[in-house]
Amino acid sequence: MAELPGTDESNATDPGGAAGDDPRLAFIYQEAVRGLTHQQNVVENMNTRAGSLIFATAFANSLLGGRALSDGLGLWDWIAVALLFAIGGLIVFMLWPYHKYTFRFDPEELLHQYVDGDRPTTMAAMQRALALRIKADMAGNWRVIQRLRLALQIALVFLLLDILAWLLAIAAL
Template sequence: MPNPSSVGERHSQPAAAPDPRLAFVYAEAVRGLLHQQNVVESLNTRAGNLIFATAFVSSLLGGRALLDGLGPWDWLALALLFLIGLLVVIMLWPYYNLTFRFDPEELLQDFVDQEPSGTQNPSAAMDVMHRALALRIKTDMASNWRIIQRLRVALQLALFLLLLELLAWMLAIVRI
């Protein structure tokens, strides 16, 4: 016959502690997502700086170059100005498919409403939630990265075109 104290001990054992590895992985996934959000904000700031630099170059050098009429370098500089403007619009366009947070309704449906109250150990439930959310963040980061890459390429191309515009305005001023 089992010892009564050992039977009671089995029922009063504490719930399994949450797995700290899952909490760490989830925290790192959130950190990666926040980093991506900062990259997007940085690219938007750089696009704003590019607008200022382009306006400054075009007004300062373009005003001087256009005093003598329109030549081939002037037309090239104006075309480059238009292309830079187009790239800035691409960079600043509101991308609604960037994902940096969870939908609270989905979280409730996936992790709270599906389980009858008290049927699962809370630490195990947190482990399941951390795992599922870390994998969801991974998917969101991959989707965000495609947009971030387009923004980065647009910025790099616009900066290169700004240098060409600067050169075109200078050549227009000296009338080569």
């Protein structure tokens, strides 16, 4: 699981103890990190659901498909097989390694931008800039999550249609 900035309480305090830091910025930064953590949990949850979909599809097709195919391939059998391949394609789409998520910052970039630069940045300015960056990262992640969610929904509908097609193939025996 990727680590998120600010999940350790020691990261939320300014080691220099700058007196001019605004506690509201620290709160906003922590809320941004919490939102990003929630988004990461959504992605992990969708991967778990895709795994459950694999099991449900395999179970339904092995149980119903064996019975339906005992007398050969009919129209409903072909439809069920086509739906099975469509579900498989959607599952592959959902689980394919995709590295366009942004759930953490590059430490080298942070050091260069906020510590090693011409003039070091205050903790408040850093939290403000990072909160805005998290917002942009969440928007980018959300586009990917929406596509995965749509693929999951379509795959679930296809699974129901697949089961229905197998049942109709069995009933036609």
